[in-house]
Amino acid sequence: MEFGLLGPVVARRGGEAVPAGSGRERFVLATLLLNEGRLTSLDRLVDALWDDPPSTARAQVHNMISSMRRRLRSYGDTADDELILTRATGYELRLGTHELDVLRFRELVAAGRRASAAGDPAGAADLLADALALWRGPALADVADELAEPIRQVLHEERLVAAEVRLDAQFTLDRFDDVLREVDPLLAEHPYRERLHELRMSALAASGRRADALAAYRTLYRRLSDDLGVEPGAPLRELERRILRGEGTNLGGRPTPRQLPAATSVLTGRDKLIGEICAELTREDETAGLVRVLVGPGGVGKTTLALAAAHRLAESFPDGQLFADLRGTHDQPADPHTVLGRLLRTLGVDAPNLPDDRDERVSVYRSLLAERRMLVVLDDASGEQQVRPLLPTTTSSRVLVTSRWQLGALVGAARWSIPVLAEDDAVALLAAVIGAERAAAEPAAAAEVVRLCGSLPLAVCVAAARLAVHPEWTLDDFRSRLAQQWGRLDELAVGDLNVRASIELSYQALDPDLRRLLRRLGLVHATNWPAWVAQELVGGPAIGRVGRMLDRLVEVHLIEPAGRDAVGQSRYRLHDLIRDFAVERATAEEPEEDRSQAVSRMLSGWLALAGEADQRAEHHTIYSAGLAEVAARVPAGPARERPREWLEGERQSLSTAIEQAAAEGHAELAGELALRVAGFLTLRAYDDERELALRVAAAALRAHGQEPLLLKVLQALFGVYAQRARSADMASVATEALELARALGDHTRFVRSLLHAGLAKRRLGRLDEAARMFDEALAAVEPGDPGTVLASLLINRAEVDRDRGAPAPAVPLVERALEVRRATDNPRLTALNLIIYAYTLIDAGRLDDAVVALDEAEEITRELGDDLHTTYVDQTRADIDIRRGDWAAAEERLDRALPTFESLNNKDGIAEALRSRGELALARGAAAESIEPLGQALAIWRQLTTPLEEARLLARLALAHAALGEDAEAAARRREYRTIVDELGLTDACLRLP
Numbered sequence: 001m002e003f004g005l006l007g008p009v010v011a012r013r014g015g016e017a018v019p020a021g022s023g024r025e026r027f028v029l030a031t032l033l034l035n036e037g038r039l040t041s042l043d044r045l046v047d048a049l050w051d052d053p054p055s056t057a058r059a060q061v062h063n064m065i066s067s068m069r070r071r072l073r074s075y076g077d078t079a080d081d082e083l084i085l086t087r088a089t090g091y092e093l094r095l096g097t098h099e100l101d102v103l104r105f106r107e108l109v110a111a112g113r114r115a116s117a118a119g120d121p122a123g124a125a126d127l128l129a130d131a132l133a134l135w136r137g138p139a140l141a142d143v144a145d146e147l148a149e150p151i152r153q154v155l156h157e158e159r160l161v162a163a164e165v166r167l168d169a170q171f172t173l174d175r176f177d178d179v180l181r182e183v184d185p186l187l188a189e190h191p192y193r194e195r196l197h198e199l200r201m202s203a204l205a206a207s208g209r210r211a212d213a214l215a216a217y218r219t220l221y222r223r224l225s226d227d228l229g230v231e232p233g234a235p236l237r238e239l240e241r242r243i244l245r246g247e248g249t250n251l252g253g254r255p256t257p258r259q260l261p262a263a264t265s266v267l268t269g270r271d272k273l274i275g276e277i278c279a280e281l282t283r284e285d286e287t288a289g290l291v292r293v294l295v296g297p298g299g300v301g302k303t304t305l306a307l308a309a310a311h312r313l314a315e316s317f318p319d320g321q322l323f324a325d326l327r328g329t330h331d332q333p334a335d336p337h338t339v340l341g342r343l344l345r346t347l348g349v350d351a352p353n354l355p356d357d358r359d360e361r362v363s364v365y366r367s368l369l370a371e372r373r374m375l376v377v378l379d380d381a382s383g384e385q386q387v388r389p390l391l392p393t394t395t396s397s398r399v400l401v402t403s404r405w406q407l408g409a410l411v412g413a414a415r416w417s418i419p420v421l422a423e424d425d426a427v428a429l430l431a432a433v434i435g436a437e438r439a440a441a442e443p444a445a446a447a448e449v450v451r452l453c454g455s456l457p458l459a460v461c462v463a464a465a466r467l468a469v470h471p472e473w474t475l476d477d478f479r480s481r482l483a484q485q486w487g488r489l490d491e492l493a494v495g496d497l498n499v500r501a502s503i504e505l506s507y508q509a510l511d512p513d514l515r516r517l518l519r520r521l522g523l524v525h526a527t528n529w530p531a532w533v534a535q536e537l538v539g540g541p542a543i544g545r546v547g548r549m550l551d552r553l554v555e556v557h558l559i560e561p562a563g564r565d566a567v568g569q570s571r572y573r574l575h576d577l578i579r580d581f582a583v584e585r586a587t588a589e590e591p592e593e594d595r596s597q598a599v600s601r602m603l604s605g606w607l608a609l610a611g612e613a614d615q616r617a618e619h620h621t622i623y624s625a626g627l628a629e630v631a632a633r634v635p636a637g638p639a640r641e642r643p644r645e646w647l648e649g650e651r652q653s654l655s656t657a658i659e660q661a662a663a664e665g666h667a668e669l670a671g672e673l674a675l676r677v678a679g680f681l682t683l684r685a686y687d688d689e690r691e692l693a694l695r696v697a698a699a700a701l702r703a704h705g706q707e708p709l710l711l712k713v714l715q716a717l718f719g720v721y722a723q724r725a726r727s728a729d730m731a732s733v734a735t736e737a738l739e740l741a742r743a744l745g746d747h748t749r750f751v752r753s754l755l756h757a758g759l760a761k762r763r764l765g766r767l768d769e770a771a772r773m774f775d776e777a778l779a780a781v782e783p784g785d786p787g788t789v790l791a792s793l794l795i796n797r798a799e800v801d802r803d804r805g806a807p808a809p810a811v812p813l814v815e816r817a818l819e820v821r822r823a824t825d826n827p828r829l830t831a832l833n834l835i836i837y838a839y840t841l842i843d844a845g846r847l848d849d850a851v852v853a854l855d856e857a858e859e860i861t862r863e864l865g866d867d868l869h870t871t872y873v874d875q876t877r878a879d880i881d882i883r884r885g886d887w888a889a890a891e892e893r894l895d896r897a898l899p900t901f902e903s904l905n906n907k908d909g910i911a912e913a914l915r916s917r918g919e920l921a922l923a924r925g926a927a928a929e930s931i932e933p934l935g936q937a938l939a940i941w942r943q944l945t946t947p948l949e950e951a952r953l954l955a956r957l958a959l960a961h962a963a964l965g966e967d968a969e970a971a972a973r974r975r976e977y978r979t980i981v982d983e984l985g986l987t988d989a990c991l992r993l994p
Contacts, residue, residue, distance in 0.1 A: 007136025269425025299458025522582025805989025
């Protein structure tokens with residue numbers, strides 16, 4: 001078991017956290033751990049826990065210890081029984097083979113002190129670094145201050161002393177930059193700690209910054225005098241005098257430049273990457289080159305990474321570190337000649353001796369670096385021509401370059417493309433700035449804030465900075481502000497940190513055509529898209545030229561490659577914040593009409609390609625029947641040649657295109673797109689997406705008066721509601737469609753609307769009304785009407801008879817429907833009719849004929865890849881097995897069917913499979929096992945408002961309770977189903993009891 005107090009109180013077994021209990025229990029555990037091996041009296045625990053102990057205090061402590069033991073034992077082994085021992089007056093904790101981070105910390109600190117005393121400052125620094133790395137936050141961080149503060153003060157003092165000893169070791173090793181970087185956060189916590197000020201002044205002086213060291217002393221003198229009324233102590237006063245006299249500083253010899261700006265103290269999620277960069281910069285084999293390049297979009301943290309790596313490697317480059325900001329993204333990038341002048345002065349060349357000739361200045365620079373081991377950091381390079389004059393000629397020195405451009409002509413350079421942060425790392429960055437407790441208090445809002453920042457380090461830092469200066473804001477308040485897309489970039493600006501300005505630099509560096517393309521890409525709502533989308537947005541350039549334009553935007557990190565999809569198309573995406581910027585620029589720089597035309601061209605492209613794929617996908621639905629074809633202006637090969645793969649790959653983009661078309665007033669496009677994708681979505685059982693697409697399209701068509709197309713969409717939407725067993729929605733949309741069909745005088749659609757209205761009535765158990773509607777529709781069918789409508793009317797009229805409990809007249813109707821359906825050459829609907837035929841034959845007692853029908857249905861559904869109806873076949877076979885007494889086979893089939901129905905969220909199927917499970921248990925004579933599945937099925941049918949199915953389940957539950965001798969329950973169930981049957985005007989034959 002591993003225990004930890006240097007942060008939140010934790011216990012772990014094999015990496016698995018053991019619950020540490022309440023705040024009081026964590027305090028008790030911490031107290032026992034810190035007093036390990038010694039008696040902790042019960043009185044001491046009571047006094048620490050309560051100022052005014054209640055009468056039950058001692059009993060409460062006993063309960064805490066007992067609870068703690070149980071938890072630890074449940075995660076440990078028998079040896080853990082000896083962890084906490086009860087003594088006459090208290091408790092004793094024995095760690096034995098268990099581990100405690102406080103003890104490990106103290107061991108490492110002691111070892112570090114020994115190494116320092118033995119003249120091994122490097123070893124001491126490493127040991128103390130390991131000790132300090134054990135701290136995960138404030139000690140006992142999740143224990144209330146009133147309990148933990150005395151313990152916390154002691155442990156924090158130990159940590160501070162360890163940090164001071166490490167700083168001493170770092171100073172001895174001449175790691176002055178490290179001392180300065182590490183001492184500042186400590187001084188922020190302990191502003192009056194004179195030893196820390198002494199170390200800081202010494203490091204400043206030793207780095208050649210005597211003026212800064214003396215200014216630091218004067219600042220400290222004023223603070224101590226003003227705040228405490230005292231002067232600095234004798235060691236600090238003596239140090240000031242020595243700095244004034246120049247003692248202990250390197251005032252002569254060859255200068256050792258230390259030009260690196262301070263590294264940020266807030267850096268998360270980059271350890272592995274920094275390690276790779278450091279390893280590459282110090283590699284000494286024959287293939288090690290001179291230049292390393294960090295590339296990425298603005299705000300991704302290239303400079304921060306470069307400085308972090310450079311500071312880490314300071315001692316690996318003992319002759320110094322040079323730094324130059326090349327201002328590559330500004331209007332006037334830095335002139336390499338001017339930069340060389342600054343670097344040469346840093347290297348000791350006096351102004352009179354500084355060459356004016358460009359080539360001579362380069363030669364002097366390279367000569368000075370030829371025998372030195374130096375690190376040169378060139379930040380924000382605009383291109384290879386700017387970088388080349390600043391490169392040494394020998395690999396004794398190394399160069400680290402950051403740029404928004406790829407700098408591909410720097411042949412042989414090691415190169416990293418810097419990604420945005422992982423979400424967890426971005427949240428950790430936010431927490432590091434605003435405080436861990438504040439972030440932990442609203443974890444969902446914290447995650448959403450970084451998501452809205454796109455996990456871009458600059459954006460996350462700006463968001464964190466704004467939150468830090470507004471402690472009155474909740475994270476959810478700020479999340480709401482960021483969620484307003486049109487103001488998001490306004491929110492991501494504070495001081496000199498500005499996300500919009502960072503993107504603007506890259507945008508202004510583009511030529512006009514590329515700027516226009518980027519603006520138009522911001523109009524795309526899809527998450528990612530193929531190259532033809534860009535071609536449609538700009539309206540004309542050949543696909544080859546558009547591809548080169550996209551490549552250029554990729555090179556400058558304004559768009560990102562998203563790989564190749566299943567049909568081989570290259571795909572691209574925009575970072576969310578760059579999309580916001582692009583939309584801003586499009587709104588500001590382009591007329592609304594131009595933007596609308598661009599979006600219309602793009603959406604028409606989606607429709608044309610979706611039409612090509614829809615015609616060839618063999619989903620065997622009729623949603624898009626009668627729609628006019630749209631000629632594709634873009635390459636349609638993938639949609640024609642691999643239609644199902646194309647539709648699967650573009651599924652999310654097509655759904656988004658429907659929503660965008662509806663939102664921007666292109667109602668007809670939205671309607672036709674929804675119908676074009678509905679067949680494929682049906683085939684793959686993407687029912688949520690199909691419903692949403694059709695609902696969005698219907699709303700848009702209603703708003704814009706597109707009634708003929710609306711009628712098609714409504715009837716497609718009815719199919720979704722029917723499949724999903726949404727009785728109320730079925731009735732509502734059927735009524736709307738029937739009224740619309742009458743108003744339009746559309747005979748075929750009117751007959752289909754009567755069919756749908758009858759289906760809705762049948763779903764509600766209103767069988768007489770349903771029969772009248774089906775009969776009216778059958779009478780209205782004309783010879784030229786589609787066979788699919790006639791077949792559906794026949795099959796549903798037969799289902800009314802079957803629902804009444806009269807399968808005999810239903811059989812010939814289903815057989816006629818099946819004959820008509822086969823003639824329409826629609827395999828999917830033929831399979832569905834075969835399954836219904838099998839149901840009817842089972843009710844009629846013709847089990848062998850039902851098996852034959854199911855064999856044919858299964859062959860079709862498997863060939864089509866129709867998982868839903870293949871599962872219905874399996875479930876129906878189980879009903880036959882039950883009636884034949886083959887219970888093992890039935891159970892095996894239902895064990896397959898139920899999880900599949902659940903994965904497809906098909907409520908009808910789930911309820912039917914549960915009903916079959918209940919009937920299986922009844923058939924076996926295990927009535928008690930039938931209660932749960934029958935009850936679950938009943939709950940589903942009630943939720944779906946299907947009273948006839950509800951009555952059938954109640955009847956089966958009545959049988960189960962009667963078999964168990966539970967007469968009162970059986971009678972109650974009989975009364976319930978009797979009420980439903982009477983209200984529907986039916987007889988008990990409708991219950992279809994096996």
